């Protein structure tokens with residue numbers, strides 16, 4: 001059987017005794033956190049997916065690109081796009097110099113294409129202010145254009161081993177179920193949830209923060225693979241015996257916690273996506289482009305409105321009656 005490549009956190013050892021020694025008084029909640037940490041990190045070493053941005057040889061830039069692409073987009077769709085991006089533009093220097101039209105073409109159908117423009121702006125700022133090297137601290141990362149709180153913490157932790165508290169949708173859901181006993185965390189990241197994430201975070205001083213970083217990735221993976229929003233696999237869950245929601249008998253979500261279904265068909269996002277798909281094939285006459293969209297339910301007003309929004313966002317440009325991706329029309 002072939003061995004999985006080692007990822008960045010594969011050397012982290014589990015075993016609580018040394019990690020929590022010291023003056024900390026053990027409370028019930030601390031003991032629960034410790035047990036969950038140990039179970040989740042052990043499980044991660046056995047069950048984690050081998051993803052290229054987790055490997056030891058992946059650059060910090062590769063991690064940053066992956067974290068940007070993975071926002072609101074599943075791993076399976078990100079993988080080929082990430083590989084293509086890193087093959088073409090393996091450093092911030094190359095990304096900053098790339099033609100915008102190529103950036104948007106490689107982004108393909110990942111959705112929210114303004115992320116691609118922002119990623120290029122991030123690369124340009126790294127070249128300008130950090131000599132082309134991705135900075136390692138959360139504050140420096142946060143200061144880059146297009147890098148939010150989550151991405152800054154995730155890159156600091158996963159690329160540089162800085163023990164920052166990382167919280168994404170998957171992590172919020174696991175925290176909510178395991179520690180708070182609720183079905184779902186709701187749409188908003190509340191102050192209470194932020195406090196909880198910090199309260200249950202392992203001691204960042206221990207082990208130079210390696211275990212704390214391992215906790216971040218383990219709980220994220222647990223939320224992605226086992227404790228999913230719609231169908232948690234409690235029978236295969238490494239923290240099942242410790243899960244407060246399970247022990248409470250799976251109380252249903254409140255009205256506020258229930259997910260709001262996001263319709264896709266008929267939305268401006270769908271129309272914008274169809275326009276971008278057409279523009280990736282090449283320039284077009286505006287009237288032909290508008291008429292050619294394979295979306296019978298989208299009326300002319302919606303089509304024009306969506307095209308205007310793409311022009312405003314810098315995702316397309318128009319000269320005369322020709323429309324194209326930025327930089328294509330000369």
Ligand code: SF4
Nearest residue numbers: 227232234237240243
């Ligand atoms: S026991 Fe079920 S609900 Fe609780 S963390 Fe595991 S998968 Fe999620």
